[in-house]
Amino acid sequence: MTATAETTDTTKAIGRPIRRKEDERLLHGRTNWTDNIQLPGTIHMATLRSPMAHAKITNIDISAAVASEGVLHVYIGADFPDLPGTTCVWPVTDDIVMSHMPAICTDEVRYVGDVVAIVLATDQNLAVDALQLIDIDYEPLGAVVDMEEALKPGSPLVHESAGTNLCYTAKMPCGDYEAAKAKADVVVSRRFINQRLIPNTMEPRSVVAAPMGMSDEITIWTSTQIPHVLRVLLALLTGIPENHIRVVAPDVGGGFGAKLQINREEVLALVLAKKLGRPIKWTEARSEHFVSTHHGRDQIQDIEIAATKDGTVLGMKVDLLADMGAYLQIITPGTPLLGMFMYSGIYKMEALDFTCTGVYTTKTPTDAYRGAGRPESTYAIERIMDELAAELGMEPMELRKKNWIKHDEFPYTQIAGLTYDTGNYEAATERAMEMFGYEALRVEQEARRAAGDPVQLGIGISTFTEMCGLAPSRTLGALKYVAGGWEHCTVRALPTGKIELITGTSPHGQGHETAWSQIASDIIGVPVEDIEVVHGDTGRSPYGMDTYGSRSLAVGGQAIKLAGERLVEKARIIAAHQLEVSPDDVEFSAGTYSVKGDPEKSTTIQAVAFEAFTAHNLPDGVEPTLSGEATVDPLDFSYPHGTHLAAMEVDTETGKVTLRKYVCVDDCGVQINPMIVEGQVHGGVAQGIAQAMYEGAVYDAEGNLLTASLAEYLLPSAADLPSFDTDRTVTPSTTHPLGTKGIGEAGAIASTPAIINGVIDAIRHLGVNNIDMPASPMTVWRAIQAAKSGGN
């Protein structure tokens, strides 16, 4: 069932665009960013980073720095020879070549930004000043920048002992691609580049670690998406017992995957706080962020699609080169494989032959960035569908309609083995085309083409789905991921009737405090204002798997529901006792327990909470206090989908690309708070458009990052983006009890092919059939010139 209406039931909190609880503190500067924390006796840490992409360290002289004003300690690799700086929890194949990233490099540096020394001083400026006094001699070893070069014999080796720059090869043959290809009338292949991106959360990373004095506990405040996972990993890496570590993610200023990581600065801050018994603080400068926080994407995709001449897709071959960078961090090798199952997108086909080769280079490590693997797969399938349509002379939307899974074919097990529970691609597309004015724009496109207008119009389509809501733990285990995919919630009724909702999710802009209150409000019948959501602190929320992969609502929401229901059931027993009837004779609605057939006889959940606290009159066998607790492992991933359309204008004389109109209709099932959903779509779409039109990390042949500041790396401003026309269709998920699906990454996953398809659609008649991202004026102009002169 697909609906387009938002809820009109004002007695329910779910479905209403309730304004956010978080905003008051954020709008008055009363926030607690990690860098705001100023503890007495704090020691400031500064990091010296390698200016060389790949070199041997032949000599280090720290004497001048040690003697410098305010400096307490200078440490180099030899001081912590066995301390790792990160770890990889996803060794994707049995024969993967793992790497060791030391907390501080000992004898070799492997990317510009690798840490070679740290200074601890009484003041941040003095620490930074002293960095310049450290003298290091390097002997160059040869940069490895290009993935294809890296795989050639004779290339310098990023990890000498491995004997190769090949990290892993992962294969997933589904069906028989060669047989499918043999039946095909048309085979189209393209090479797509999914360029390297730099996440640029507006809040730089920051960490404070401090022994708290009243126990052996060390508290580490850090700007992270994953306080719970980080606690486990910090314990494993440092040997400090897990129960001595408390991780707090205070207000976190954006994540997008960049803070789904264990970083050497966190490891060092923890170890040094323990060693020195003083608070240690480090905050990343933006210029450090560019080289030291992991990057995203960076794939070369060789894609081939085979079809019959009537436009029936038969199969697809995917051959990826994925740049790992210099070391494997938390899920570096797994990130491209998160897209592995999604190369067929929303389409039916009989074969999908997938291969991914992970390659080491002397660049900043890559890892998850908004969408992680699925933007890359979506780009590949949606781009190649347009190329196939052009080859067949079909209208690209017609080709999609012919091949997509119809709404009455769900649940549908696709070629890679995933079972999409629900979806309605027809409904979302119809709505999007109507909002877009699709037919009228096609007419305008024709007219401009006929008139030879220098500014041509193109229509870009992306009809996508994605898998998110990581995930059933068993599935993750089968994929060699070392953690589970469950989520935890405790809902606690306090004596005064206020509610504490303790969640294992860890927000950084997604509005969990508001949305989780809405869910709990409907289940336990207390007002949204009376619910306080506690998150991001392993001291207060002991269990959790944190926030990434659009999992918080899809997985965490289920735990909230079940925990709330358990609380309601325990309270029912106490209420029945108070009302002197059997629990079966008690009805619960909107926070009130009443006797069936005698609604005057009633009590409230708040009154029950107080009874549970005094415990003066509880039924036999019922324990005092009132709470409900649940840990839920999801049945399946979640499969949101949607149709995104972009009207692109391309000035054929200058190559300038303008995004004239962007329409998207997403289907994320039931929406808890449509205002927040829409905000997630806006932000995701903007990041995808940024990849398609503006952003890209550029390295020179020596491995220097040329786009190393906000002056060179084009993060779009308000002036670079339009407003978006958004809507949703609602096809509830059948595998998630609330009917919800993830939405955090959908916009970033869907939008890049819409933009690029639109650019190419505008100039295809000139002979252009590919444009690499970002579609800068220079790139587009060159493509037009190349097509004119016969090549492409």
Add this chain to the structure above:
Amino acid sequence: MTHISATVDGVHRQGDVEPRTLLVHWLRESLGQVGTTVGCDTSNCGACTVLVEGRSVKSCSVLAVQIDGKSVTTIQGLAEGEEWHPVQKAFKECHGLQCGYCTPGMVMASVDLLNENPNPTEAEIREGLEGNLCRCTGYHNIVKAVAMAAAEMGASK
């Protein structure tokens, strides 16, 4: 060290600063006014925007000594007691913030923009906020919020 005094969010503050101390660091480190955030080291992001004598300034690009004798308003001093500034109200109403890290600067830049141009078009809002980066919202709701605040402030004049 140079002795400076300034009115910060309506309160008289003074202290000794090093000549190289940036205004934003004086606010954050010395005065404990940590509501203003720092997003970059190249004056590109606008997170640190405050008002000096009523005009918006990137507080990472002026020295603390330059504001001696002047008045500074940060996000923490924008509301009049319990009464939120119309821009603050509109940001909440329009969901113009997600993580909120860019918000202190974005709000202060918006206040300045509306002081200069009480009735801006969408294009003028977008251009006016060009120096303030947001990674979360895609700007759509920020633009909406500024337009709403403009309408609200116009109506209340």
